[in-house]
Amino acid sequence: xxxxxxxxxxxxxxxxxxxxxxxxxxxxxxxxxxxxxxxxxxxxxxxxxxxxxxxxxxxxxxxxxxxxxxxxxxxxxxxxxxxxxxxxxxxxxxxxxxxxxxxxxxxxxxxxxxxxxxxxxxxxxxxxxxxxxxxxxxxxxxxxxxxxxxxxxxxxxxxxxxxxxxxxxxxxxxxxxxxxxxxxxxxxxxxxxxxxxxxxxxxxxxxxxxxxxxxxxxxxxxxxxxxxxxxxxxxxxxxxxxxxxxxxxxxxxxxxxxxxxxxxxxxxxxxxxxxxxxxxxxxxxxxxxxxxxxxxxxxxxxxxxxx
Numbered sequence: 092x093x094x095x096x097x098x099x100x101x102x103x104x105x106x107x108x109x110x111x112x113x114x115x116x117x118x119x120x121x122x123x124x125x126x127x128x129x130x131x132x133x134x135x136x137x138x139x140x141x142x143x144x145x146x147x148x149x150x151x152x153x154x155x156x157x158x159x160x161x162x163x164x165x166x167x168x169x170x171x172x173x174x175x176x177x178x179x180x181x182x183x184x185x186x187x188x189x190x191x192x193x194x195x196x197x198x199x200x201x202x203x204x205x206x207x208x209x210x211x212x213x214x215x216x217x218x219x220x221x222x223x224x225x226x227x228x229x230x231x232x233x234x235x236x237x238x239x240x241x242x243x244x245x246x247x248x249x250x251x252x253x254x255x256x257x258x259x260x261x262x263x264x265x266x267x268x269x270x271x272x273x274x275x276x277x278x279x280x281x282x283x284x285x286x287x288x289x290x291x292x293x294x295x296x297x298x299x300x301x302x303x304x305x306x307x308x309x310x311x312x313x314x315x316x317x318x319x320x321x322x323x324x325x326x327x328x329x330x331x332x333x334x335x336x337x338x339x340x341x342x343x344x345x346x347x348x349x350x351x352x353x354x355x356x357x358x359x360x361x362x363x364x365x366x367x368x369x370x371x372x373x374x375x376x377x378x379x380x381x382x383x384x385x386x387x388x389x390x391x392x393x394x395x396x397x398x
Contacts, residue, residue: 103141103144103145104137104140104141104144106137107137107138107140107141107144108141108170108174109127109137109174110123110127110129110133110134110137110138110141111137111138111141111149111163111166111167111170112167112170112171112174113126113127113134114134114138114150114157115159115163115164115167118157119157120134120135120138120157138150145166147160147162147163147166148160148162148163149162149163149166150163190216190218190219190220190376190379191219191220191222191376192219192220192221192222192238192239192376192379192380192383193222193224193236193237193238193239194221194222194223194224194237194238194239194240194241194383195223195224195225195226195230195235195237195239195240195241196223196224196225196240196241196242197225197226197227197241197242197243197291197321198225198226198227198320198321198322199227199291199320199321199322199325199341200241200243200340200341200366201223201225202225202322203322203325203340203341203342203343203344204340204341204343204394205223207343207344208390211390212386215386216379216382216383216386219379219383224237227242227243227290227291229242229244232369232370232371232373233371233373237371238370238371238374238376238380239368239369239370239371239380239383239384239387240368240369241256241366241367241368241369241387242366242367242369243291243364243365243366243367244364244365244367245363245364245365252369252370252371252372253367253368253369253370254367254368254370254384254387254388255365255366255367255368256365256366256367256368256387256388256391257338257340257365257366257391257394257395258361258364258365258366259338259339259340259365259395259398260338260359260360260361260362261292261294261298261336261337261338261359261360261361261362262336262337262338262339262353262354262355262356262358262359262360263298263334263335263336263353263354263355263358264328264334264335264336264337264342264345264346264351264352264353264354265284265328265331265333265334265335265351265352265354266328266329266330266331266350266351266352267349267352268331269284269328269331269333269334270352270354272331275334275354277355278299278302278303278355278358279303281299281303281334284333284334285315285316285332285333285334286315286316286333286334286336287315287316287318287324287327287328287332287333287334287335287336288315288316288317288318288324289317289318289319289321289324289335289336289337290318290319290321291321291337292321292336292337292338292362294336294360294362295315295336297360297362298336298358298360301360302355302358315333316332316333321337321341325341325342325345325351328345328351329345329350329351334354335351336360339353339398340366340391340394340398343394366391368384368387368388370384
């Protein structure tokens with residue numbers, strides 16, 4: 092082959108380089124074509140073009156066999172690291188262009204409410220790199236590098252940069268078979284039931300005092316079960332182990348499947364708390380935080396409309 096002068100054209104075509112790299116690595120024009128999503132003929136043409144540009148033979152083409160020449164092997168060893176650098180540089184730039192947001196919320200809300208809506212969230216924010224921190228512990232947004240946090244709290248504890256998502260009241264829930272088996276028709280019937288207590292909704296004493304006339308500390312009911320993880324309490328209620336006090340937001344699936352039903356639906360309790368969205372005002376990407384906040388507001392409002 093005639094040797095080329097590279098003073099005027101010092102860079103071989105990128106498509107040809109990619110076709111060559113894939114062909115050597117995979118040992119086949121056909122496999123290289125599949126990897127590059129082109130036809131084998133296109134790969135063969137690119138290799139031929141590269142050989143003409145370099146003025147050397149890179150492959151020996153034999154029947155049902157493709158052999159890389161010694162020159163081709165040397166060329167591969169020289170260009171492969173450079174191609175990998177180009178690929179890595181693209182990944183670095185793409186990652187830098189992505190928006191990153193750290194979101195914190197209680198595990199129960201993350202699992203029962205946010206998880207079913209993740210696909211909509213991803214569609215709405217396709218360029219967002221979300222870091223989800225599922226914890227009910229109060230966080231310092233600035234210290235813990237959290238951009239947004241959803242917390243079930245009251246006004247006195249909520250931070251200044253906050254948005255109320257929901258202050259829906261609490262009520263009682265249990266499995267329909269559990270209610271039927273214990274003949275639970277009014278609050279007085281709860282003396283035969285197991286009360287499921289949670290740290291997220293610690294309102295049994297307030298509910299009993301309000302609706303059953305039983306002061307705190309004077310409950311003549313059976314000993315209850317206490318959970319620090321709300322999801323475990325939901326599972327216990329679904330498996331007919333007792334009665335749960337909560338609000339509807341975290342029980343959408345169970346209510347839709349009727350594995351849990353409201354017990355005494357009209358007897359609700361306003362706890363004075365609600366789900367608040369807390370903003371880190373020192374985060375860099377305030378525009379993205381505002382957009383995500385709007386998504387949460389609309390999603391919570393839509394949930395409330397459908398309950």
